[in-house]
Amino acid sequence: MRIECKQVRSTLVVKLSGEFDMMIADKLRREIDSRLESKQITNLIINLEKVTFIDSSGLGVIIGRYKKISSQKGHMYIVGASASVEKILTFSGINKLIPIYKNEQDIINI
Amino acid sequence: MAMNIRNYMRIEFPSLPENVSFARASVGAFAAQLDCTLEEIEEVKLVVSEAVSNCIIHAYDNRSNEKIMVMASIGLERELEILVEDTGKGIADISQAMEPTYSSDETRMGMGFTFMKSFMDNVEVRSIVGEGTSVTLRRTFLYHDKEALA
Numbered sequence: 001m002r003i004e005c006k007q008v009r010s011t012l013v014v015k016l017s018g019e020f021d022m023m024i025a026d027k028l029r030r031e032i033d034s035r036l037e038s039k040q041i042t043n044l045i046i047n048l049e050k051v052t053f054i055d056s057s058g059l060g061v062i063i064g065r066y067k068k069i070s071s072q073k074g075h076m077y078i079v080g081a082s083a084s085v086e087k088i089l090t091f092s093g094i095n096k097l098i099p100i101y102k103n104e105q106d107i108i109n110i
Numbered sequence: 111m112a113m114n115i116r117n118y119m120r121i122e123f124p125s126l127p128e129n130v131s132f133a134r135a136s137v138g139a140f141a142a143q144l145d146c147t148l149e150e151i152e153e154v155k156l157v158v159s160e161a162v163s164n165c166i167i168h169a170y171d172n173r174s175n176e177k178i179m180v181m182a183s184i185g186l187e188r189e190l191e192i193l194v195e196d197t198g199k200g201i202a203d204i205s206q207a208m209e210p211t212y213s214s215d216e217t218r219m220g221m222g223f224t225f226m227k228s229f230m231d232n233v234e235v236r237s238i239v240g241e242g243t244s245v246t247l248r249r250t251f252l253y254h255d256k257e258a259l260a
Contacts, residue, residue, distance in 0.1 A: 022130055055156055084149065088156070
């Protein structure tokens with residue numbers, strides 16, 4: 001699993017690749033939280049384009065960051081989920097809390 | 111459920127986080143013998159991931175030097191049975207542990223058993239406090255020609 005972060009104005013874009021399970025969950029949680037605390041970030045985009053697998057550990061990281069972001073009145077989006085990953089996101093109900101878009105450009109266009 | 115076993119596998123590994131993917135990939139590759147769809151294999155991998163993660167996080171409180179055993183067998187009637195066993199702290203209230211909880215543990219979503227129950231036909235949990243837990247997951251896969259006719 002690889003984690004790439006970039007900041008675009010007040011938005012943190014986190015691009016993940018590989019399998020999103022407990023192996024990476026803690027590291028990713030720390031990585032995102034330290035950036036949320038130290039920088040002027042209000043919004044978060046999680047790019048799952050290259051994620052091939054997700055389980056509860058991955059969903060836990062996403063829902064935890066959603067709670068943080070929404071408590072600070074920010075917005076969070078998920079982009080690029082494959083059909084199998086989107087199935088799990090939908091099954092968990094995360095899609096009712098966090099909008100899912102095809103790609104980052106779609107969010108910029110709204 | 112009495113099952114006539116056609117093939118089986120058994121693996122044992124320490125409770126290291128990297129072994130979660132090893133376990134689901136192994137059982138996924140084994141289940142591929144059932145000639146099921148990729149989507150079904152993904153579901154099998156997910157439930158194994160959940161069961162093995164439970165062992166590491168809950169049974170062993172994230173200690174990495176404990177033992178986890180995973181066994182899978184395939185029956186003559188396209189049944190798959192997966193057994194995940196630990197010798198950890200055990201579960202005092204199994205029905206409570208199996209309820210979907212969204213916030214009990216920030217590290218996960220509390221959906222492990224929900225996924226297991228949804229993607230498998232049957233989930234059986236046996237546990238003795240202080241001795242360990244075993245989770246048995248069963249699913250019978252349809253024949254694809256039957257699915258096509260359905």
